[in-house]
Structures are given as structure tokens and as C-alpha cells.
Amino acid sequence: MQEFVAELERLDDCEKILTYVISFGSDHGILAFSYHYFPIFGSPIAPGAFVHAEGFPREWEKAYVSEGLIRDDPVPRLTFENPPVLFWDEAIALSKDDPEAMRYFARMRSFGMGNGASFALYGPRARNGYATMIFDKPPQELPEGLVMLMNSMVQAAHVRICQITSEDEASVELSHREREVLGWMAGGKSASEIAGILKISPDTVRTYIRRLYEKLDVTDRVAATVKGLRLGLITI
Numbered sequence: 001m002q003e004f005v006a007e008l009e010r011l012d013d014c015e016k017i018l019t020y021v022i023s024f025g026s027d028h029g030i031l032a033f034s035y036h037y038f039p040i041f042g043s044p045i046a047p048g049a050f051v052h053a054e055g056f057p058r059e060w061e062k063a064y065v066s067e068g069l070i071r072d073d074p075v076p077r078l079t080f081e082n083p084p085v086l087f088w089d090e091a092i093a094l095s096k097d098d099p100e101a102m103r104y105f106a107r108m109r110s111f112g113m114g115n116g117a118s119f120a121l122y123g124p125r126a127r128n129g130y131a132t133m134i135f136d137k138p139p140q141e142l143p144e145g146l147v148m149l150m151n152s153m154v155q156a157a158h159v160r161i162c163q164i165t166s167e168d169e170a171s172v173e174l175s176h177r178e179r180e181v182l183g184w185m186a187g188g189k190s191a192s193e194i195a196g197i198l199k200i201s202p203d204t205v206r207t208y209i210r211r212l213y214e215k216l217d218v219t220d221r222v223a224a225t226v227k228g229l230r231l232g233l234i235t236i
Contacts, residue, residue: 004153008160014222017164021157022054025133028146032056032113032134035154036076037127037161037226050186050225055134060111074101076130079118085151087139088116115139119151123162127230131158165218165227172215174233181208183234186225 004024011017022033032055049070053061064070078094079086088105095101115138121129131154135142174182177198184194191209195202218224228234 001149001152005156008156011160012164013220014161014164014218014226015220017157017160018052018054018222021154024153025150028150029136029142030055030133030150031136032132034132035158036130036132037158037229038129050222050229052222057111057113060108060113063107063111069104069107072100072104074098074104075118075132079130080120083120084155085120085147086118088114088118089139091118117147119154121155121158123158124166127162127166129158129161161222161226165223165230172231172233174212174215178208178212178215179234181205182212182224182228185209185212185221186228186234 007020008017011020018033018035021035022030025033032053034051034053034056036049036051038049051064051070064073074095075086075088075091078091082090082094092102092105095105113134115135117133117135117139119131119133121131123129133150139147180198181194184197189197191205192202195205198205212224213219216224216227218227225234
């Protein structure tokens with residue numbers, strides 16, 4: 001754990017921090033991971049919540065957003081009511097008298113997802129977050145201490161992301177086009193996809209992205225999105 005924290009302190013790129021967490025997790029039987037950063041005093045299912053996900057079924061990721069499943073998801077609320085870690089089997093048991101929640105879980109299971117756990121993350125000045133992981137084994141078969149180790153690691157990663165994106169909080173002025181590009185970046189679009197949407201060249205989009213990084217004083221998409229959300233420059 002000390003080595004992990006030392007590496008986090010060395011990293012100043014939020015995407016690399018999440019990649020580091022995912023890499024460690026994959027070496028310990030974690031099949032999928034998501035990190036959610038949401039507005040201060042907001043919730044993981046708020047319209048302005050940012051989600052970075054790896055390893056989930058692609059169709060589930062699409063449905064989670066396009067079908068509004070993010071708004072129906074009962075797990076974040078249940079996790080913050082039962083912190084710091086809540087296994088999905090426990091969430092289902094807590095929801096047995098909630099028909100809407102049970103419909104959500106049925107939809108989730110239709111994508112073959114199980115053996116999951118969710119983590120309540122706490123940051124400075126109410127900058128809280130939320131994470132989920134899917135394990136390769138049921139909770140009772142996992143190595144002793146693995147879940148709490150992952151909880152400590154993702155909590156440390158969240159605090160580090162908060163530190164990076166809190167530096168130099170002077171007001172930032174963006175042009176209308178820069179806001180558009182940042183908004184599409186936050187939605188997970190690549191430079192070529194943004195170019196097609198805005199009907200400009202990919203090189204022009206990359207120029208806007210470089211300009212955004214300079215203005216926001218960041219070096220990656222995750223940090224740009226988190227800082228843009230916190231400063232109220234974009235909504236998702």
C-alpha cells in the first residue's frame with residue numbers, strides 16, 4: 001500500500017492514476033472498474049456526474065446512459081447509506097421491497113454482471129466520489145483483505161485526483177467552441193468524433209484540446225473533465 005501511495009504522489013495525470021488502479025486490480029481478479037466524480041453536494045446519478053469505466057459490456061455502458069439507467073441505479077445511494085463498501089448481492093437484499101430497484105437489478109443481470117462491489121469515496125471539501133468493481137469470484141471466495149485493500153487504493157486515488165484538479169482554482173475563461181469541445185470530451189468522444197460532430201478538422205480539434213489543457217492547467221482528459229465540471233464550465 002505504501003508503494004501504491006508513493007506512486008500516486010509521483011503521478012500528476014488523472015488518466016494514468018485510474019490506469020494504475022485498473023492495472024493493479026486486473027492483476028488481482030478485477031474484471032471491470034468504474035470511477036464516478038460528481039458535483040459538490042451532488043450524487044453519483046446527478047446529471048453532472050462524470051463516469052470513467054473499463055471492462056464493462058459495451059452495450060451496458062450505452063444503456064446506462066441512453067436508457068437513463070444511471071438515474072435508476074439504486075446502488076450509489078445504498079452504498080453511501082452503508083459505507084464504505086457494499087457488495088451488489090447485499091444491495092439486492094436491501095432492495096427486495098423496492099420494485100423499481102429490483103427491475104434495475106434484473107436489467108443489470110441480463111448483461112451477465114455479478115460479483116460486484118461499490119465503494120463510497122470521500123474527498124476534501126465535500127468532493128466525494130464513487131467506484132464500482134466486478135470481481136472474478138463471489139465475495140465469499142475472494143482472498144482475505146482484498147476488498148478492503150482495493151477500497152484503500154481507490155480512496156487514495158480519488159483524493160489524489162481531487163488534489164490535482166484543485167490546484168490553481170482561479171477563474172477560467174473558455175470560448176464557446178472550447179466549451180463545446182470540452183463537453184464532447186467529457187462525453188467520451190475522440191478528437192475525430194468531435195471533428196465530425198462540429199464539422200471541423202481533427203487537427204483543429206486537437207488544437208482546441210491543447211488550448212483547453214493550458215487554460216485548465218491539466219494534462220489529460222479526466223482531469224480536464226473533472227475540473228471543467230467543478231468550475232461550472234460544462235455540464236454532462
